[in-house]
Amino acid sequence: MTDDLGLFGPDSVSWRVHREPVLWLAGVRALYLQALHPRAVAGVVQNSDIRRNCWPRLMRTAEYVGTVVYGSTEQAERAGHRVRRIHDRRRARDPRTGDEFRVDDPQLLRWVHVTEVESFVSTARRARIGLSDADVDGYYAEQTRAAALVGLDPGTVPASAAEVDEFYRSIRPELALTAEARDIARFLTLPPMPTRYAVAGRPAWLGLAATAVALLPRWARRLYRLPGLPTTDVAASLTVLGLRGVINALPVREGPIYRDAMRRAERVERARAAA
Secondary structure, three states: OOOOOOOOOOOOHHHHHHOOHHHHHHHHHHHHHHOOOHHHHHHHHOOOOHHHHHHHHHHHHHHHHHHHHHOOHHHHHHHHHHHHHHHHOOEEEOOOOOOEEEOOOHHHHHHHHHHHHHHHHHHHHHOOOOOOHHHHHHHHHHHHHHHHHOOOOHHHOOOOHHHHHHHHHHHHHHOOOOHHHHHHHHHHHOOOOOHHHHHHHHHHHHHHHHHHHHOOOHHHHHHOOOOOOHHHHHHHHHHHHHHHHHHHHOOOOOOHHHHHHHHHHHHHHHHHHHO
């Protein structure tokens, strides 16, 4: 195995952010946010049966993010190639105009990218992981490398908190709570579960989903016809902070991609010390 440290490396903000298990919650938040873009949600609904494949889809997405952040450069590029190949052959129709569009339209790819990275870093800050304003800007700048993997020109991707805020301001007139967005939101809140897990799993998931919604920007909660109150933000932050404490107290085992990245980083550090 090569000692290539991948797109980011152990000194990056990306490695520091993504080692936190509580960021699973950020992934769910991003899905609620992405559903508010009519074309983005149409591309998902028209090209997949999310009701049958929700859990495998979530696991594949988590594995992809882990590979991009912690994998070697070759692993990250292979993962990006697979995503581009899948997107390249998929089309959908705009629910408002009926026009056909590609799901790898750069505007849609930017929307998905920005909602993901903003969800990750904003949730990390609210969990008090210890990110300065400079760290947040550094994270966004680093993640333009991940955007390139799915076919985006990194120069067109927001690379700072100010640019992300401006992106959201510019795109908000295009967002709406469509029928498809409502269906996705209901599905995310009450997904199907095997009977043997439903008694304990459904209340737990409902609590996580409610927290993910509360973590949305106020303007997004208002689009969902929910209160955009500052008190909701405070409660959500306290919940995430408490959840992080609970998760970090559990004997949670890191995944193989993370463990391999740590081994590679240790080998590189030993080689540098011996040089």
